Amino acid sequence: MEKQVVDGLREVFQSGRSRPLQYRKQQLRALHRLITEHQADIEQSLKQDLNRNTYNTSLFELIGIESDIKLAESDLADWAAPQHVKKNLNSASDDVYIKPEPLGVVLIIGPWNYPWATVLQPLIGAIAAGNAAVVKPSELSEHSARLMNELLPLYLDKEMYQVVTGGVPETQELLKQRFDHIFYTGNSTVGKLVMEAAARHLTPVTLELGGKSPCYIDKNCDIAVACRYYTVLC
Incomplete structure (x- = not known):
């Protein structure tokens, strides 16, 4: 199934559907x-998955997503415009520039603790x-994953952007x-496993790796309050 999904997306991408900037802006607005x-609904899914309150959902998830969408839409023409570069003797008679081009089909694997921001921001x-x-999306945040799987096809071009749910076997x-x-x-x-798999196809990767947010609790802390606060932040 996963192969069929990727092959289908690649076929549609190669048709050139996503090249017009207007198409990309339409998808961003959607x-x-x-x-x-x-x-x-998103707030409810995060409440069920992480017991995250409305304030933290807006602060840590939704505000960043909306901000990135607005930035991408406003600056897209500049990002996609050819960038002229300095000529040398070999290119003196040529029109020399760098033209940004779409890569193709990308994979976005999200974590459980910020299941919306860390998936939708790369998607933007x-x-x-x-x-x-x-x-x-992560199978550990099951309500968020289920909702994302339900909503994305209703708003985005489902022949260009697809959600795959499941656990370790589906990711592998x-x-x-x-x-x-x-x-x-x-x-x-x-x-490391992601990079190893990507290396087989010489696929470039962007890794945002956690495990670098230590929490120090001294003897004067209320353990129950400290643990509850740390859980909310994560």
């Missing part, structure tokens, strides 16, 4: 509508760059496929 029209970049994308199967870029957020142990 993603923004998803966030605004279903904010209450993928859309803005004109790529197709497979989104793999995805990593066997050839992608043009892989985004992974999580721990360094899995990050």
